[in-house]
Amino acid sequence: MTSETPRLRADAQRNVEGIRLAALDVFRAHGLNTPLDAVARAAGVSKGTIYHRFGGRQGLIDAVVEELVAERIKGIITAVGAIDDPVERFENYLRQIWLLQYDEPAANDVLLRSMPTSGAVNALCEHANENAGRLLADAQATGKVRADLTAEDVWLLIWERGIIARACAEQPRDGYSRRSEYTLRGLRSGS
Amino acid sequence: MTSETPRLRADAQRNVEGIRLAALDVFRAHGLNTPLDAVARAAGVSKGTIYHRFGGRQGLIDAVVEELVAERIKGIITAVGAIDDPVERFENYLRQIWLLQYDEPAANDVLLRSMPTSGAVNALCEHANENAGRLLADAQATGKVRADLTAEDVWLLIWERGIIARACAEQPRDGYSRRSEYTLRGLRSGS
DNA sequence: AGCGATCTTGACGCATGGTTCAAGTTCTAC
């Protein structure tokens, strides 16, 4: 029960942990596509070790993505869930997700499905999308949000903002979010 | 007066023309960052010849960009200039530019200033921006377009759509333009 | 026709980054 696999040697175990920590740092700062060399260097091991222990980028991501972004996304879902007004709730959800995409390249990569073959990443992304779908329906029920908006539209709006956030690089955060706001206004009903 | 430089040999002249034509085709289809190998292959010459005749990507672009996109941009400016209502004029300008960005990767590259060191590209981009500034001012004078919108905002909105268009790849055109419309609505005054 | 100037070629070196694996190192059970 304690450990199914034959147990790692002490040095290997140390390395696995070191690599995980390094990956958390490096991915957090530069996204899930950072060269594995960078992770290896940060962990003080060689590239080969990462391939050995995690099987490649995908495995490494699977091993850290939960700790890397799940908290953030769930935090937003929870925080926004406390808002009473459905329109406010929906709009704030988008605002926060969009800012998260700007602030955290790794979270952005998850929401953009950069690693479409990773189960862990997809699960997180699905989770976010389901929530968005619910919030959208509630908001539309008030009549204050355009009725022709679909759940897929919302996902694509998040995708679009993510693509922009990724390209933003050195552009100011408030400009980014001001322009996000224009899109948000366009989602409301009327004229 | 007929020709300052010592005149090219006939075969060289043929190649210059062939390369220009090939570049028009290839750039039109895949944007200004297409590997020069592709242009060379399309022209039936080798990479080296392009470097020889045009000095590299930049020179080649300078030699074709005018023919490649000036027409399109000027066409939009003219067409839109015929609209009476300033708001309509402004909004249609954005609509058309945004579609151009989706339809023509090369025009998109110009508007995104992909080649910041190319005078020819910059001139075209400037020209478009000046026009947008004028249209914005007129539209704002009616009070129907948000007063806090600046010319730089408009440029950045074009930049954002361009980044998205570039990433769109296999996404449907009408989804892209529907979402553009949301942003457009958000630019109007009110609420 | 032949010579020299002009022109083209394609293989080379550069850099990035993923992925593999033979060889060498370190651990640990005995």
Next chain:
DNA sequence: GTAGAACTTGAACCATGCGTCAAGATCGCT
């Protein structure tokens, strides 16, 4: 203490694409 399994390394391979240049091909003038 040591044998041998477990582990790590780093250089080698791949692929992409830019930019260069010595060698060879072609043109066109005489």
